[in-house]
Amino acid sequence: MSEEAWKLYYHSLERLQGSYGRAEFVRLVLEEAGVSYKMVHDNIAQLFKGGEWQGYPAFAPPLIQRGDFSLSQTGVICKFLGKKYGLYPTTEEDEWHADQLNTTVHDYIAEGRLSFHGKEWASSYLEQVEETKPYQEYFIKERMPKFLQHFEKALTANNGGKGFLVGNSVTYVDLALLHVLRATEAQFPAEWGALTSVPLLKAYQQRLQQRPRLQEYFNSDRWRPFSGNSMM
Ligand SMILES: N[C@@H](CCC(=O)N[C@@H](CS)C(=O)NCC(=O)O)C(=O)O
Structure with missing residues (x-):
């Protein structure tokens, strides 16, 4: 290469x-x-x-x-x-747990995105705003809390939730989870704000997004704000 x-x-x-x-x-x-x-x-x-x-x-x-x-x-x-580039677990068990969590993070974003495209998932949200409402309501009520609760539990399982998802340093799966938490907050600010059952996850999001390189990126013009639909 x-x-x-x-x-x-x-x-x-x-x-x-x-x-x-x-x-x-x-x-x-x-x-x-x-x-x-x-x-x-x-x-x-x-x-x-x-x-x-x-x-x-x-x-x-x-x-x-x-x-x-x-x-x-x-x-x-x-x-x-x-x-x-060194954002990777250091034990075999952590490597597989990171893989498991990474897959769940992508299940979550895929379900969240689909709820904006309930009629035709390859077409724009703007072409199905009304038809897709029930799917969004279901996602917000049932699926979003279930996934977030799971991530809270997974975070807690490592060092009581005070650090990272696996091991003692940041890995690619923390960055994946960070992104979907930010996407959730941007897409569903009221529901995210009202969710009191994931305190460690909320603190974790704040901690991660304050990492110097990420903070510099989020404050730069290289970063683009969320589009306002499809959790993207
Ligand atoms: N599972 C794939 C999904 C890729 C995907 O759906 N890409 C979108 C853009 S975010 C796309 O262009 N899809 C075209 C298609 O599905 O035909 C991944 O996570 O990369």
């Missing part, structure tokens, strides 16, 4: 009209690691929907590429980058 900057492929900024969506998970790992990367937004539809992508087959962006190596699937990309 060459040592040039990573390229991170994702939808065009015009299409996004807000945050970097799932690419934000990847950006948090790269930002915390202090690794340089370059966004690529050109021709994304032709590359991935139109079948013009020439690298290793990828179903959908985000995708990272450097030299002739490329990788897609957000959770896998973050794990790969975490391992490469």
Whole structure:
């Protein structure tokens, strides 16, 4: 693998009209690691929907590429980058628990996103605002608290919830959880604010987002605010 900057492929900024969506998970790992990367937004539809992508087959962006190596699937990309740049568990048990939690984080964001697209999940939220309301209500009432409660429990299982999800230092899975907590807070501020059953998770979010490199990123113009729908 060459040592040039990573390229991170994702939808065009015009299409996004807000945050970097799932690419934000990847950006948090790269930002915390202090690794340089370059966004690529050109021709994304032709590359991935139109079948013009020439690298290793990828179903959908985000995708990272450097030299002739490329990788897609957000959770896998973050794990790969975490391992490469020292944001990775140090024991075998923690490695598997991080994997388990990373998968649950991605289940959560996928369910949350789908609740905004209950009629047609590949179409814009704006085309189904009314039809998707019941799915959102179900997500807010049933699924969101269940997932968040689970994350609170998982956090508590390691050092009483005062540190990280696994081990004694930040890993890629903390950054993944941080992102979905921020997405939850941005998307459902009233429900998040009223949730009193996850105090450790709320403190953890504050702690993580104050890490110097992340704080610098969130305060910079490289960061883009959440779009206001689809938890993205
Ligand atoms: N499980 C994949 C989902 C990828 C995904 O759904 N990407 C969206 C953008 S966030 C996309 O462009 N999907 C196109 C499609 O599903 O056809 C991941 O986490 O990377």
